[in-house]
Amino acid sequence: MKQREYGKSARHQLKAPIYNTLVKYIQENRLRLHMPGHAGGRGMPKVFQDMASYDFTELPELDNFHLPRSIIKRAAKLLAETAGAQKSFFLINGATSGIQAFFLSLRNMQGKVLLPRNAHQAFFSGLVLSGAEPVYIPAQTDEDTGVAWGVNRQDIAEALEKHADLEAVFLVSPNYYGTCLNVRSIARMTENHDAVPLIIDEAHGGHFVFHPQYPEPALQQGADAVVQGLHKTWPVFNQGACLHTGRLYKRDKQLGQAVGLVSSSSPSYPLLASMDYARAFLSENGEGLLEQALKSSQCYKEKINRLPGFKLVQEEWEKHEEITGTDPLKILIKMENLSLDGFQVGRILREEFKIEVELQSVNVILAMMSMFHESQEWQKLYEALEKISLRYLGARKRIRVPAPPMPKQVVNPRSAWLHTKTLVDLRNSRGCVAGELIAAYPPGIPCMVPGELINEEIIEYLLWLRANCLQVHKAGGESGGKIWVLDGAI
Ligand SMILES: Cc1ncc(COP(=O)(O)O)c(C=O)c1O
Known part of the structure; x- marks a missing residue:
């Protein structure tokens, strides 16, 4: 199978310095006279104890998150190599903290930044913390579902033309629904515009690097830097995330300092070890798992799309020339000629079929599959939808979801x-x-x-x-x- 250069699994990629050191450390069974107060899991329910045994503080042999010199530094280097990045930083407070760090490391923190109007609320915490002045690009919204699928390059070009003094261009790709922008062509635009840094919120795209048939990662398309919420698609605990910077990114040092500013002084070692282990695990197994998931996706998306009453949405969005691809693991389904709305479908899936979807809304549901879901689990979703389709086929008064307005910013x-x-x-x-x-x-x-x-x-x-x-x-x-x-x- 063809593998992209940057996702390649060299032998040393199979090492997991943080995880392996913790395992060794636990085996030595030292008396824990340090934080955290559970001293290795005491006073905790049994199910927490295994994980708590990994829950150390920054002891001499375990490196320091804020000044990495040994295992955290080595693990970050391996992470960077996997992503094809110049430099990578672990994040312990989610992709949110990475977005905040970008704002806090701008050359002029109170300068102008270009933002899509459908950016996650993490961007707005970045604006409040930094004092930056937002210049919004309107979100393009699907009329039927009210869902924002992306932004137009023409709007970006016009904003670049109008604002010569931008500090950064922030965009989101893939978005929450898995839809990817043409980062390569946008990168050419920003490059020609005084090389203003193009920073991509790739919170939902950390797995792309491991399989060539998934959308191309933003960094390889020329983004200057990206943030990834690894916990969203990797086998990693919640809040595990990272930043990657590209070859030409000039503010690595300031970015590292800003990560320190928004991070706890008590980093979770189970969290760090889970990211480190996952990187090694996926270097070896990611491509195979994603291959299997891709096959399931192709098979079941087709089957779901044939069910009366349901229609896949992303296939329609891909007709927009702005969209270059979709994460095959995000299954966005619209109710069409079904007597139920998305909330009702979500409730039936939950209560009757014990299936919990990621999102339910007025006209859509979003099933978020992972590389670990097996074909019988895809089948379970399909069979549940088939039953709902048979039972509830019929007209419903269509609710048109209004597009969110774009109010005028009058105060910073x-x-x-x-x-x-x-x-x-x-x-x-x-x-x-x-x-x-x-x-x-x-x-x-x-x-x-x-x-x-x-x-x-x-x-x-x-x-x-x-x-x-x-x-x-x-x-x-x-x-x-x-x-x-x-x-x-x-
Ligand atoms: C597109 C996008 N960016 C950023 C975030 C923030 O990520 P985190 O929850 O890891 O802080 C989210 C969270 O859902 C998101 O959907």
């Missing part, structure tokens, strides 16, 4: 965050400036960011979200139909 997000605020009734908030972040969950894409002008359109949209059962997460906490707005800006 950080200034808005720091401003004093008042809680007002959402219906009476027209003309006020938002003081909090509001996002529909999942996947956590904000529709209102601190500093944005509240108009009738956004009020209608937020009321629509509430009325249609979408979970609305507010940074200011639950406040019963009210919204925090900036004082004095009413």
Whole structure:
């Protein structure tokens, strides 16, 4: 099988310095007179104890996350080699902390950054922490499902033309639904634009590097740096993530310092070891597992698409010239001619078939498969959908999901965050400036960011979200139909 150069599994890639050192350390059975307080799992339920035995602090032989010199340094080097990166950094607070670190390592932290309007809320924490000024590129939204599939290159080109003083261009590829942008051609655009760094949120694409028929990783397409949420697609504990920088990235040092700023001083060794082990494991087994998963995906996507009442969405999106591919493991299914909506399908899958999907929404569900799901598990999903299709085929009043509006930013997000605020009734908030972040969950894409002008359109949209059962997460906490707005800006 053809293998990409960068994912190649050289013999030394099978080593896992952090994991192997911990195993050796445990075998020596030293008396633990150090943190954490469970001293190797005491006072914990039995199921936690195995993992707790790996839960060390930064002892002399276990290196230091904030100043890596031995095993963490070696493991990061192996990680970089796997990804074809110049340098890699482990993250212990999720991809979110990597995105924050990029913002905190900008040359001019308060300068302008280009952002897609459908960026994850982690970007907005980056804006608040850094004080950067966002320049938004509108998200392109599928009319039928209301899902944002990506951004247009033309919009990027126009924004680059208009803003000569950008500090960075941030984009998301693949998005939460697995859809990938043409990073190669965007990289050419940023390269020609004073080489402004192109930073890709590749939170959902960490596995691409291990198989040539999965979408091409962003770094190989010319991105300057990427963030990957390894816990999303690798066999890694939640919050395990990493950053990779490319050959031409000039701010590795500042990025490393910024990672330190947003990371705990008590890094989880089980988490670090799980990333280290997973990299070695996938170097050896990733291609085979992904090959099997790809075959299952091809087979079952076709079968699901033939079921009356269901239609795969990504296949339609691939007609957009902006989209260069889709992660075969993200199965986004639209209800079409089914008397149920996505919430109802999700509930039946959960309650009757004991299948829990990643997302259920008005007209869609998203099943997130992994390289570890076996064909009988794909079959289980298929059979459940087949039963639902037979039982509930029939017309339903179609609900058109409105595209999220793009409110005007009138106050910088950080200034808005720091401003004093008042809680007002959402219906009476027209003309006020938002003081909090509001996002529909999942996947956590904000529709209102601190500093944005509240108009009738956004009020209608937020009321629509509430009325249609979408979970609305507010940074200011639950406040019963009210919204925090900036004082004095009413
Ligand atoms: C596209 C995208 N970027 C970033 C994040 C943040 O990742 P994490 O949960 O690892 O902090 C997510 C989380 O779902 C995401 O979907």
